[in-house]
Amino acid sequence: MEVIGVVAISLDGCITRHDSEGVSFTSDADKRYYRQALTTFDCSIFGSTTFEVGMEDILPALASDRLRVVWTRQPEKYRQYAWKGKLEFKAGELAEILEELRVRGKQRCAILGGTRVYTECVREGLMQALWVTLEPLGFGSGKRLFEGEVDFHFRLQSVEHLSDNTLLLKYHIPS
């Protein structure tokens, strides 16, 4: 199963604008690309903060051909939203969650954040690529793409313009 991180980031490395959760800072060009890109995945994983911020958009858009997995220490907290095969809440190791998705026949998983999920996936060698939308913005403060003292090395695969000002950078993550 292919596992790919998808993220939008400011030029100064913030995945949120100041303390505002979510990605309301992204350009229209990124939003269009993001929606289209997600249709090419049959599953995705994201953290509970990402779920809570995005649930108004996520819940009406659940599709049986695309499983969304929320990684949380408290799956029972979200029992009312769980829908087998569409929206599942799981605790435990990301490696085990990904293995289960593979066994269930999934082929392509998008890793959608936040910081802890991206960092764990790279640190544990679970992700083969990282697709970065680079917005021409500076926030000074906000959540970072990675946390802790890490030393990740990527290989640039492609550079695309999503618009005049917004770039899509695709990186390979060496195993």
Place this chain on the structure above:
Amino acid sequence: MEVIGVVAISLDGCITRHDSEGVSFTSDADKRYYRQALTTFDCSIFGSTTFEVGMEDILPALASDRLRVVWTRQPEKYRQYAWKGKLEFKAGELAEILEELRVRGKQRCAILGGTRVYTECVREGLMQALWVTLEPLGFGSGKRLFEGEVDFHFRLQSVEHLSDNTLLLKYHIPS
């Protein structure tokens, strides 16, 4: 006088690797580009930390046709290194320092960091462009490009490959 910020940054927005001051993390391709790029400026400004980290390289390379200004609250602390026209230490407002350089006939000033210098120059509208070397690295922790809660918007002017993995992104800063 043209004022241009020059910076190297990790994919996750760090201008230092963890707590290590300086830019030892940059690629050979960036180091070559940086040396060459600086020859196109007749002056530069950077902070005292940048000076202290780089002084072993800076002091033997002083040139009469390129003035380096160290922005510091304590110019007197560095009196032994001062050399009129080559290496000067100045306190006060960046706007005033830049104006003095303009009056002295300088045509092109490089802003070389760190965080406080970059942030002040953008916030005060003193810089017209930002040249960002984007290294394919993730550090998780390190100094950021900007500080405080800011909202800077840039315009992408060009994308160049310094090597297979390292990009040079040139942004215009709207006034």
